Amino acid sequence: MRFYDRSGEMETLRRAVRHKGSAMVVISGRRRIGKSRLVDEFMNENDGYRAFAVPKEEKLVAGDFADALSEGGGYRPVFNTVRDAFEYFLARAEKRIMYVDEFPNLLEVNPSIPFELQKLWERYSASTDKVLIFSGSYVGMMDRIFTRRKPRSLAGTAKWKDRDGDNRPCARDP
Numbered sequence: 001m002r003f004y005d006r007s008g009e010m011e012t013l014r015r016a017v018r019h020k021g022s023a024m025v026v027i028s029g030r031r032r033i034g035k036s037r038l039v040d041e042f043m044n045e046n047d048g049y050r051a052f053a054v055p056k057e058e059k060l061v062a063g064d065f066a067d068a069l070s071e072g073g074g075y076r077p078v079f080n081t082v083r084d085a086f087e088y089f090l091a092r093a094e095k096r097i098m099y100v101d102e103f104p105n106l107l108e109v110n111p112s113i114p115f116e117l118q119k120l121w122e123r124y125s126a127s128t129d130k131v132l133i134f135s136g137s138y139v140g141m142m143d144r145i146f147t148r149r150k151p152r153s154l155a156g157t158a159k160w161k162d163r164d165g166d167n168r169p170c171a172r173d174p
Helices: 007-018 035-045 058-068 082-091 103-109 113-124 139-148
Strands: 023-028 048-052 097-101 131-136 158-161
Touching: 007 023, 007 035, 007 131, 023 035, 023 139, 035 097, 035 131, 048 058, 058 082, 058 103, 082 113, 097 103, 103 113, 103 131, 103 139, 131 139
Parallel strands: 023 131, 023 158, 048 097, 097 131
Antiparallel strands: none
């Protein structure tokens, strides 16, 4: 598949990484329009962690995040909660970028995750240069999590949302 027509969205991701401080990028849109492909293309240019949120018992999801956050040399952190995984990334992980695909699925794992993440972001965002990228297909839920909740400190520093009526995919067979 050839990747095309997402230069503006790629530039938003690149700008987040060029930024000296921490950044949070939120990507939402209907299924099958290329959100994951967009970030995959970006991650091919940038070293980072990738996690896919699957609704299951939190300890199992925390294990998935531990796998995603494993460093070279065989070290694999151990987490009991998703909160622990996010804190490890923000405070101690070597790589600067973490991408979580289908973030809204984490609410099925533990509804307090957005609040826990908000507290962690408030604690670490001023003292770290980490970049968090979240994507999700449940547009309304992504909006509620990242733009309508109060306090608004979990709002992303950059957002890309599929525009109404714009269902253009970012990848197409040649």
